[in-house]
Amino acid sequence: PVPDDGGSVVLERLPQKAKPPQMYQVLMLNDDYTPMEFVIVVLQEFFSKDRETATQIMLKIHLDGKGVCGVYSRDIAATKVDQVLEAAHKAGHPLQCVSEPVE
Numbered sequence: 001p002v003p004d005d006g007g008s009v010v011l012e013r014l015p016q017k018a019k020p021p022q023m024y025q026v027l028m029l030n031d032d033y034t035p036m037e038f039v040i041v042v043l044q045e046f047f048s049k050d051r052e053t054a055t056q057i058m059l060k061i062h063l064d065g066k067g068v069c070g071v072y073s074r075d076i077a078a079t080k081v082d083q084v085l086e087a088a089h090k091a092g093h094p095l096q097c098v099s100e101p102v103e
């Protein structure tokens with residue numbers, strides 16, 4: 001006769017190997033022509049910054065040449081870049097925006 005194993009079920013945890021996805025920072029670059037006010041509005045509209053934070057980021061870009069607007073998954077970062085470039089192009093400003101992997 002087969003001994004009764006009590007019907008117990010052992011659930012083993014498999015190794016959790018999923019790493020968090022690579023994140024991308026969206027940077028805006030300074031130029032001599034895009035109005036400060038336009039950059040502030042872009043930071044509020046597309047990067048959900050309040051006016052004070054948007055102003056600080058804009059001034060940092062103006063002084064340092066570039067600045068981080070936000071950090072996102074690859075797809076969202078690419079969409080932010082597209083939105084900024086389209087808004088700048090439509091308004092006739094040369095504002096440049098890029099995304100790059102964090103680290």
Ligand code: TYC
Nearest residue numbers: 028029030031034036061062
């Ligand atoms: N340098 C611009 C000016 O003096 C302002 C500016 C800030 C432009 C940030 C682009 O990403 C930028 N009007």
